[in-house]
Amino acid sequence: MSAPPFAPAAVRRAGWVAFATACVHVVFGAIVRISGSGMGCADAWPKCRHPDGNTYWFPPFDHPQIVIEWTHRLLATLLLVSIVGLVVTAWRHRGATRSSGAAAVLPAALTALALGLGAAVLGAVTVFLENPAWATAVHKVVAASLVAALVAALVRAGGFGAARLAAQRAGGALATAKTARGALVAAGLTLTTILMGAMTAKTPDAAIACKGFPLCGEGSLGGGAQHVQLTHRVLAYLLVLHLVGLAISVAKRREAPVLVHTARAALGIAVLQIVLAVGMLHTNFTVAAMGMALWITTFALWYLARRAGETDALDSAPMRGAPIRPAAQVGARLGGVAS
Secondary structure, eight states: OOOOOOSOHHHHHHHHHHHHHHHHHHHHHHHHHHHTOTTTTTTOSSSEEOTTSOEESSOOOOSHHHHHHHHHHHHHHHHHHHHHHHHHHHHHTTTSOGGGOHHHHHHHHHHHHHHHHHHHHHHHHHHHTTOOHHHHHHHHHHHHHHHHHHHHHHHHHTTTTHHHHHHHHHTTOBOOHHHHHHHHHHHHHHHHHHHHHHHHHHSTTGGGSOOSSSSOOTTOOOHHHHHHHHHHHHHHHHHHHHHHHHHHHHHHTTBOHHHHHHHHHHHHHHHHHHHHHHHTTTSOOOOHHHHHHHHHHHHHHHHHHHHHHHHHHHHTGGGGTOOOOOHHHHHHHHTTOOO
């Protein structure tokens, strides 16, 4: 089986632009939360209300919180524009040969656009409700889903190692369903841990409730705030242990190198995040951006393994009496052509 062609380079470039913009927006969202700038533009949306009482599209940048919140909104607008660009580019190339993969990128791009619009509406609701804690958690879910949709679009276009994985699979490298199941559990644990991290950041005193490591130790605040952070920590520990087992098992099964490297990268990011968190026990800082990086990596691992598993199913179809499929068609499945 030969490695399949993927979407045209223009589609991949548009996908990377949208994904990079989404990552910058996520990082800036963490800055908004850390700096307490969520209400930097007061109760106005989409305009920004200045302390002088007026609302502006381009307010006077004489307050740090206004600068941070307004920049965050600008990045949200740029993200929507970049996703529209991806949708348009995928649509324009949909008429290419089906083996190009452009047709398969379009549904994921449209999903990302819908989530981007939903995030904008949720942002308005959050402002009007004065930034409640539950809105932060919901916003996290929407942001993570949007980033995941862009990762899916890029994998279908050949990004995130999908093209290399297709070549490695063509050369006989393994890709088992066990890896897909393990990566799915890792992605689910990661998202749950991120949500608990958001609740820890928003719950009063939870971010500074635990003074020790790995548990809370002496001098901790106790009460509900401590339980919130301790729950977040326990989830993080479970996630690291699961990723250790996943990285070892993927390597022992000698699966495709792309899957092995991605599993190890996820473990490395998780360990680094815990190391950074330990070093910041006495600060109110957050490593939310690292959590999103781990979500991206675990989701990409699951999506790559899942699509490779679909290729395995097509490879074994003749053994079950199904029609024999040409090698190019089997390879194109990994590129996301068939749905």
